Amino acid sequence: xxxxxxxIFSIFAVSIIACIIGCGKTDYLAEGIKIGxxxxxxxxxxxxxxxxxxxxxxxxxxxxxxxxxxxxxINLVVDDxxxxxxxxxxxxxxxxxKDKVLAIFGPTLSNSAFAADPTANAAKTVVFGTSxxxxxxxxxxxYVFRNSITESDILPEVxxxxxxxxxxxxxxxxYGNDDAFTKSGxxxxxxxxxxxxxxVVATETFAKGDIDxxxxxxxxxxxxxxxIICSALVEEAANIxxxxxxxxxxxxIHFIGGNGFNSPKLxxxxxxxxxxxxxxxxxxxxxPNKKNVAFIAAYKKKYGSEPDQxxxxxxxxxxxxxxxxxxxxxxxxxxxxxTELRDALAKVKNFDGVGGNFSxxxxxxAVQKARVLIVKNKKFTIYSE
Amino acid sequence: xxxxxxxxxxxxxxxxxxxxxxxxxxxxxxxxLACGLLSLGNAAFMGIGAYTSALLTMKAGFPFGISLIxxxxxxxxxxxxxxxxxxxxxxxxxxxxxxxxxxxxRVVLLNMEITGGSMGINGIPQKTELWHLVLIMGxxxxxxxxxxxxxxxxxxxxxxxxxxxxxVMGIRTTYFKVWTFTAGAFIAGVAGGLNAHFTYFISxxxxxxxxxxxILTFAILGGTKxxxxxxxxSAILTVLPEMxxxxxxxxxxxxxxxxxxxxxxxxNGIVSRGTFISxxxxxxxxxxxx
Amino acid sequence: MFYQQLxxxxxxGAVYSLFAIxxxxxxxxMEIITLAHGAVFMVGAFAGYTAATKFGLGIxxxxxxxxAASGFIGFVLDxxxxxPLRKKKFHHLAPMIATIGCAxxxxxxxxxxxxxxxxxxxxxxxxxxxYEFRGIQLTQLQLTIIFTSFILMIMxxxxxxxxxxxxxxxAVAENSRTGALLGIPxxxxxxxxxxxxxxxxxxxxxxxxxxxxxxxxxxxxxxxHRGIAVIILGGMGDIRGAMAGGLILGFAEVLSVAYISSxxxxxxxFGLLFLILLIRPSGIFxxxxxxxx
Numbered sequence: 001x002x003x004x005x006x007x008i009f010s011i012f013a014v015s016i017i018a019c020i021i022g023c024g025k026t027d028y029l030a031e032g033i034k035i036g037x038x039x040x041x042x043x044x045x046x047x048x049x050x051x052x053x054x055x056x057x058x059x060x061x062x063x064x065x066x067x068x069x070x071x072x073x074i075n076l077v078v079d080d081x082x083x084x085x086x087x088x089x090x091x092x093x094x095x096x097x098k099d100k101v102l103a104i105f106g107p108t109l110s111n112s113a114f115a116a117d118p119t120a121n122a123a124k125t126v127v128f129g130t131s132x133x134x135x136x137x138x139x140x141x142x143y144v145f146r147n148s149i150t151e152s153d154i155l156p157e158v159x160x161x162x163x164x165x166x167x168x169x170x171x172x173x174x175y176g177n178d179d180a181f182t183k184s185g186x187x188x189x190x191x192x193x194x195x196x197x198x199x200v201v202a203t204e205t206f207a208k209g210d211i212d213x214x215x216x217x218x219x220x221x222x223x224x225x226x227x228i229i230c231s232a233l234v235e236e237a238a239n240i241x242x243x244x245x246x247x248x249x250x251x252x253i254h255f256i257g258g259n260g261f262n263s264p265k266l267x268x269x270x271x272x273x274x275x276x277x278x279x280x281x282x283x284x285x286x287x288p289n290k291k292n293v294a295f296i297a298a299y300k301k302k303y304g305s306e307p308d309q310x311x312x313x314x315x316x317x318x319x320x321x322x323x324x325x326x327x328x329x330x331x332x333x334x335x336x337x338x339t340e341l342r343d344a345l346a347k348v349k350n351f352d353g354v355g356g357n358f359s360x361x362x363x364x365x366a367v368q369k370a371r372v373l374i375v376k377n378k379k380f381t382i383y384s385e
Numbered sequence: 386x387x388x389x390x391x392x393x394x395x396x397x398x399x400x401x402x403x404x405x406x407x408x409x410x411x412x413x414x415x416x417x418l419a420c421g422l423l424s425l426g427n428a429a430f431m432g433i434g435a436y437t438s439a440l441l442t443m444k445a446g447f448p449f450g451i452s453l454i455x456x457x458x459x460x461x462x463x464x465x466x467x468x469x470x471x472x473x474x475x476x477x478x479x480x481x482x483x484x485x486x487x488x489x490x491r492v493v494l495l496n497m498e499i500t501g502g503s504m505g506i507n508g509i510p511q512k513t514e515l516w517h518l519v520l521i522m523g524x525x526x527x528x529x530x531x532x533x534x535x536x537x538x539x540x541x542x543x544x545x546x547x548x549x550x551x552x553v554m555g556i557r558t559t560y561f562k563v564w565t566f567t568a569g570a571f572i573a574g575v576a577g578g579l580n581a582h583f584t585y586f587i588s589x590x591x592x593x594x595x596x597x598x599x600i601l602t603f604a605i606l607g608g609t610k611x612x613x614x615x616x617x618x619s620a621i622l623t624v625l626p627e628m629x630x631x632x633x634x635x636x637x638x639x640x641x642x643x644x645x646x647x648x649x650x651x652x653n654g655i656v657s658r659g660t661f662i663s664x665x666x667x668x669x670x671x672x673x674x675x
Numbered sequence: 676m677f678y679q680q681l682x683x684x685x686x687x688g689a690v691y692s693l694f695a696i697x698x699x700x701x702x703x704x705m706e707i708i709t710l711a712h713g714a715v716f717m718v719g720a721f722a723g724y725t726a727a728t729k730f731g732l733g734i735x736x737x738x739x740x741x742x743a744a745s746g747f748i749g750f751v752l753d754x755x756x757x758x759p760l761r762k763k764k765f766h767h768l769a770p771m772i773a774t775i776g777c778a779x780x781x782x783x784x785x786x787x788x789x790x791x792x793x794x795x796x797x798x799x800x801x802x803x804x805x806y807e808f809r810g811i812q813l814t815q816l817q818l819t820i821i822f823t824s825f826i827l828m829i830m831x832x833x834x835x836x837x838x839x840x841x842x843x844x845x846a847v848a849e850n851s852r853t854g855a856l857l858g859i860p861x862x863x864x865x866x867x868x869x870x871x872x873x874x875x876x877x878x879x880x881x882x883x884x885x886x887x888x889x890x891x892x893x894x895x896x897x898x899x900h901r902g903i904a905v906i907i908l909g910g911m912g913d914i915r916g917a918m919a920g921g922l923i924l925g926f927a928e929v930l931s932v933a934y935i936s937s938x939x940x941x942x943x944x945f946g947l948l949f950l951i952l953l954i955r956p957s958g959i960f961x962x963x964x965x966x967x968x
Contacts, residue, residue: 044893046791097395114507114586183503205937209897211887214683215932235793481907485949492942641779648773652765
């Protein structure tokens with residue numbers, strides 16, 4: 001009865017001491033160039049946060065092995081934000097005021113970014129999102145950047161190309177309505193469908209964590225659309241495709257997917273049912289460009305699995321940051337360095353990464369050419385004219 | 386030292402704000418628990434309050450104080466409307482009905498135009514300051530102290546002990562139950578409004594099933610003998626995950642272990658006689674060791 | 676389309692029922708809502724997955740292994756979190772909070788082992804054949820799932836009604852003190868109830884993982900939420916009620932998608948629950964609650 005209580009007390013004491021010691025650091029370059037990485041590493045969102053963290057870690061190791069940035073090593077300070085807004089705010093404040101980082105990567109979800117990014121912006125610290133695609137993220141302030149290409153740049157092209165090649169007339173739409181990522185994908189799809197004058201025969205929704213989509217798909221099947229446009233995260237997407245084929249929706253009715261479809265998990269879960277899925281993204285696993293091939297090999301060697309789009313974007317993001325860091329002199333205080341970094345980062349142009357040529361727009365959003373892809377033999381390949 | 390304090394405050398001020406918010410939520414569920422009612426609708430009431438006050442400050446330009454009060458009134462009106470039919474349910478059935486109600490609220494928030502659906506509302510101006518929280522918490526605590534020694538407080542205690550007997554004694558049980566339910570919704574709504582005005586952003590998924598269970602955990606872990614219990618429970622459960630950061634990936638597991646140990650060794654909550662006995666034992670053992 | 680939707684609802688509802696009967700049995704016997712039942716469900720699914728992929732076993736051995744694994748977790752849960760709190764003077768919700776702690780620990784450990792991503796059973800685990808019957812598409816998998824669920828549920832009812840242990844469980848559920856006076860080892864019955872209920876939760880996990888091709892660490896969340904709805908709908912502690920409740924929820928979800936709007940699916944099913952409770956305060960099949968003096 002007595003021992004565990006004592007243990008609890010000692011854990012409390014240790015953590016208070018650890019926290020106090022942690023607060024005393026002053027020289028912000030003593031441990032290398034500190035960059036905070038705030039991602040969801042535990043909880044249900046971790047399936048996106050962990051690959052992102054892996055991408056950063058891999059890039060940091062490569063950069064440091066090659067001598068760092070003008071002789072200074074990159075020191076990633078990684079912390080978990082669980083995909084919750086209060087946690088994200090807490091981690092950001094800890095990074096800015098306690099760890100004295102130069103810039104922050106993250107958070108994983110757009111929802112958390114809306115809550116946490118204003119904190120960084122107010123403290124004049126660069127926050128760089130690699131997975132936030134919702135509208136209005138960079139409008140939070142001049143210190144907010146992202147290299148995750150917003151779907152409004154990709155999806156209209158995908159819809160246009162699919163319509164022309166498959167001679168589409170009427171489509172059915174499906175999306176996850178309780179998630180900001182899939183909902184904003186749907187909104188963009190809806191606009192694109194309107195612009196292409198396609199008829200929408202049904203719009204069906206589901207919730208995050210759903211596993212059974214047969215009710216929605218049965219309804220869609222009876223309306224005989226030419227294609228199904230679907231904005232979903234990969235687990236749900238794979239299941240939707242699989243269940244559609246099981247219910248007898250023929251393979252010539254293609255699925256057209258949003259950003260969430262771009263993952264090796266899709267073919268892993270859906271198998272043969274994934275054939276013919278159409279999708280658009282700047283990066284894809286099968287891209288033969290040299291940097292990408294090297295990245296995939298290094299990632300596989302280190303983590304034993306294939307990277308997804310989130311890992312690739314994180315990997316590129318640290319290299320983009322490095323481009324800006326190279327130009328910094330580090331003569332003034334931490335506050336000066338943070339502002340200098342912001343200005344340098346805004347100037348990054350024509351960076352050549354695993355996702356191809358990259359620049360920041362004047363609103364600090366990503367400018368990157370998207371490619372329309374199709375699944376053939378369980379792999380994404382370019383959907384050519 | 387002052388540098389240290391400033392940097393400490395800058396780092397952890399949101400955490401302190403959250404302790405206050407969670408404390409209010411803990412108290413809001415304590416009100417109904419003190420009447421023997423297990424209501425899990427407080428997360429939904431918090432959501433209604435958060436959306437109401439955020440929309441009033443952003444779209445209608447109301448002053449913060451007024452939108453905060455409105456954020457308390459609307460949930461309590463909803464509570465009044467659903468409370469009259471549901472509060473005759475007992476135990477887990479009431480818990481489930483209120484949980485079902487919460488689910489309906491969440492789905493409605495998801496599908497309304499003005500609430501922004503799953504995208505939520507972002508760019509809510511930051512209006513909540515520490516003194517607001519201290520003041521409101523002070524008022525609530527004052528109210529609870531007065532309540533404890535009043536006719537109302539004694540009636541609630543009687544209903545909690547034995548509902549049938551107290552109704553035979555002439556206590557208007559339904560009246561008191563609806564009253565506590567409504568007052569609890571008011572507190573939760575205000576807490577929601579305060580929360581929305583320092584986190585810049587709200588979305589429906591913050592007010593679903595898990596937060597509802599979390600709020601109950603605050604109260605039960607803290608103890609429901611006095612209203613200090615839920616306050617202590619909320620503070621501990623809010624600070625704990627932050628303190629456990631150094632545990633890295635094992636953070637959640639450690640949280641779970643601590644929760645389990647506290648419940649096992651102090652099953653009546655942290656603010657209970659069990660704690661004093663354990664502390665006594667702990668210190669007497671220290672002495673005998675020395 | 677209507678008949679196809681009914682078939683969809685049946686496959687969904689069967690798994691809800693299977694999950695809920697263990698859940699409701701625990702409540703009936705021990706008067707505890709164990710919020711770790713979702714975690715137990717996940718443990719069962721992963722045990723079946725591991726058996727299938729690492730050892731290449733078939734569906735029946737996989738089910739048995741997963742029921743054993745989740746039954747063991749149930750035993751541990753009882754030992755660690757529930758039994759120590761079984762004294763009456765404690766707050767009656769304390770065991771529930773303890774099970775929340777356990778659920779967090781179990782899911783964290785599993786996340787440590789398997790990560791957060793989704794897994795699936797091998798593609799040819801159950802022969803992939805489609806049956807068409809008057810325009811209704813049914814896969815062999817769906818038939819297997821419906822069939823297995825009902826066999827398991829019938830076994831449970833048979834066990835409770837016909838065997839000595841089953842009768843002891845029912846006696847304790849009725850009144851534990853009388854049970855003890857009659858010489859029933861009440862503690863053992865509690866332990867046994869946790870084991871058997873958890874193993875049913877685990878079986879539901881395997882079947883869900885099979886049917887919907889997703890096994891991941893957090894799969895217990897949504898079903899726990901629905902499981903609570905099902906057992907309330909059916910009347911707390913009532914096995915047949917839980918079976919019917921699972922099917923009703925399955926039908927309510929599918930039909931609200933088919934004929935109302937998928938936007939409001941959860942609002943319809945939980946709103947329905949809310950209304951049912953207003954009309955019948957102890958669930959559809961629940962007996963009128965009598966106050967214990």
